[in-house]
Amino acid sequence: MIPKKLTIKTSVIISLTILIYIFGLFPSLVQKHYSTGIYPYISSSLRFISSVFPFAIGDIIYVFLIGFVLYRIIRFFIKRKALKREDRLIIPLQVLNFLLILFIIFKIFWGLNYSRPGVSEELGIGNAKYSVKELISLGEYFVKKTNDLKVKQIKITTYSITDLETHSAKAYDLMENKNPLFSYPNPCLKSVLNSWIISKVGIEGYYAPLSGEANMNMNLPDFVKPYVSCHEIAHQLGIAYEDEANLLGYLTASNSPDVNYRYSANYEMLRYILFEIRMKSPEDYKLLHDKLSPAVLADFKTEKEFWRKYNGEMFAYMDATFDRFLKLNNQKKGIDSYQDIVIWLWNIHKNELKVKG
Numbered sequence: 001m002i003p004k005k006l007t008i009k010t011s012v013i014i015s016l017t018i019l020i021y022i023f024g025l026f027p028s029l030v031q032k033h034y035s036t037g038i039y040p041y042i043s044s045s046l047r048f049i050s051s052v053f054p055f056a057i058g059d060i061i062y063v064f065l066i067g068f069v070l071y072r073i074i075r076f077f078i079k080r081k082a083l084k085r086e087d088r089l090i091i092p093l094q095v096l097n098f099l100l101i102l103f104i105i106f107k108i109f110w111g112l113n114y115s116r117p118g119v120s121e122e123l124g125i126g127n128a129k130y131s132v133k134e135l136i137s138l139g140e141y142f143v144k145k146t147n148d149l150k151v152k153q154i155k156i157t158t159y160s161i162t163d164l165e166t167h168s169a170k171a172y173d174l175m176e177n178k179n180p181l182f183s184y185p186n187p188c189l190k191s192v193l194n195s196w197i198i199s200k201v202g203i204e205g206y207y208a209p210l211s212g213e214a215n216m217n218m219n220l221p222d223f224v225k226p227y228v229s230c231h232e233i234a235h236q237l238g239i240a241y242e243d244e245a246n247l248l249g250y251l252t253a254s255n256s257p258d259v260n261y262r263y264s265a266n267y268e269m270l271r272y273i274l275f276e277i278r279m280k281s282p283e284d285y286k287l288l289h290d291k292l293s294p295a296v297l298a299d300f301k302t303e304k305e306f307w308r309k310y311n312g313e314m315f316a317y318m319d320a321t322f323d324r325f326l327k328l329n330n331q332k333k334g335i336d337s338y339q340d341i342v343i344w345l346w347n348i349h350k351n352e353l354k355v356k357g
Contacts (some may be wrong), residue, residue: 002089013100024115035116035238040183042109043236047188047214056190056215058208110209113240114231119247120340122181123253136344137179137279137353140291142270143202147293149263156222157260162218164229171256172233184237184251188213189229195219199310204228207235219310221302227253227264243340246272248346267299268344276342304313 029178050057059160076091083091120127130138143357157163177183190213198217205216205228214232216225231249236355239245247267253265278285292300 006090006093007349013097016104017100024112027117029117030112030115031117034112039238043212043238044185045188048168050211051186051188051214056193056213058211058213058215061210063099069345086134106209113238119239119244123179126342128347129342130344130346132280134346135277135280138349139189139273139288141349141353142266142273143291146266146270146296149259149266150214150293150295155265158222161189161191161216163219167258168229171230171252171261175252175255184244190215202311205232207232215235221306223264223267224303225355226261226357236253246341247344272341274341276339295301333335
């Protein structure tokens, strides 16, 4: 027989899970009451607490969680012969409760942001798709801009994690003057505990919802770090989807007074644009490739070699973006792929491009 206390606990947890799930079906309510309501306070509080520690406590939390799960699994197998008949019902309920509690915590701490309306709407950025000709003009614009910024980049700063936190927070403060979406109190940017493992997995950075930390892979080439830090901070602000975090990262870093930040943002966006052009018009891709300055080409080579050293699949992606072949395994939309970030870049700059045209 299942203990009454466990039955009540399970009922409460399942009810909360269902309520959270139903709430997530209404984006406008999520935006009003969560994303721009309670979440900023949750996020800011977590960052305040986490900033007290000089290391990534989120990583430690995950290690403890994994350790706890492994301990419980091992303990189950050791004692499985001594289990009673009612344990066959009790143990599955305990596992279900544990998983649902993790789900509830994740949703409340950050995950409900997946249900908010698209951030491009909030920023007033259109979603009009481009033609191949317009995509090429966007590529030419970013090639020229990236080349020009590289010339202005007197030297590549070797950023520490503290430097990145300070400079990125200042960049977000500047953008907050244009839109409160960029408000970033209590900055908290951390270096991952083990950059080698993260590099092997192929990760540049990640957000830790349980601790509110934006975590950086500090093994990355220095010219990539400014943009990646702004991207991860976007996740802290409740921007859940990757393309939307790319958008905030680009807008923030590209408007920074620091030329290294502006170069990093445009370099990263050029990568996405070139990938799209490579799929749609390989001939124009080759022409744009030939217009890149030797210094920019050297940075692409540096980044490719970095991923070759640590992660073969990421190296293949860099190749698909920039060198010898096209790998479409992970492109669900296939040859007609429209990356949202490229669509938004087109809508941000299309009037400027038409004037120039």
